């Protein structure tokens with residue numbers, strides 16, 4: 204485990220002396236929002252305080268950004284990236300369609316320049332050519348952002364993913380390293396992606412991993428407890444801790460959707476916590492208890508003080524209900 208240190212927002216703790224903080228940026232004059240930019244690796248950075256956590260890789264091919272934060276922080280994200288490098292932003296990869304992860308898509312992509320310039324060729328559609336940075340996501344993110352079932356999209360077309368995939372693993376090789384994007388088809392939502400920078404040894408997890416609270420499982424958007432646990436297991440399997448020399452503050456870094464930088468053991472603990480609560484809920488269901496009775500039995504006990512909430516958008520009871528409904532659907 205990393206020795207921790209509290210920073211500005213109170214939500215990030217970093218290994219003392221390992222990461223370089225590049226200081227705070229004011230997101231917008233008068234907005235009061237403050238971003239924290241951390242250098243995690245020679246060519247990899249993290250921005251916190253802009254909605255969801257943002258990661259970006261820098262190199263001679265340009266900048267690859269994972270998530271674009273909230274719309275209100277988009278200009279500050281672009282400014283923070285430009286302060287680190289003069290290279291153009293080439294890609295924005297979205298880990299889900301949540302507004303705190305895609306809200307800056309339009310501004311961040313427009314500040315960049317796609318790799319695909321020129322007139323056609325390579326089998327690429329013309330609307331992929333010559334514009335801002337490409338936006339890559341699982342197909343379901345485009346479906347949500349483009350406004351399915353006749354609804355009007357809350358986002359302009361240029362904020363939508365320009366490249367989508369629906370296979371389990373999408374890969375690229377940019378800035379001298381392999382980048383793997385793993386689709387998690389039914390975890391926090393149906394469009395979650397985990398992004399692994401193999402040489403930097405950094406994983407950007409998205410909202411399948413949230414150190415501030417129980418994971419948000421959005422059943423209405425295709426999430427499920429089974430897929431959530433599978434996504435956490437994928438993170439555990441992708442990362443390597445500092446063994447056998449555990450005293451070193453090394454190993455794969457995992458950037459959660461929200462909260463502090465983590466290592467593999469942090470994800471193991473979080474996965475175990477989610478699995479234990481799922482098992483308790485399932486056992487109570489087998490005893491024939493109703494959802495209300497299960498909630499009253501407090502299956503999240505032992506974890507509520509750290510991850511729970513009685514108020515706000517994602518309460519402990521919301522989490523228990525999501526487990527209950529996921530398990531129920533599987534049974535039927």
Ligand SMILES: [Zn+2]
Nearest residue numbers: 255303410460
């Ligand atoms: Zn989020």
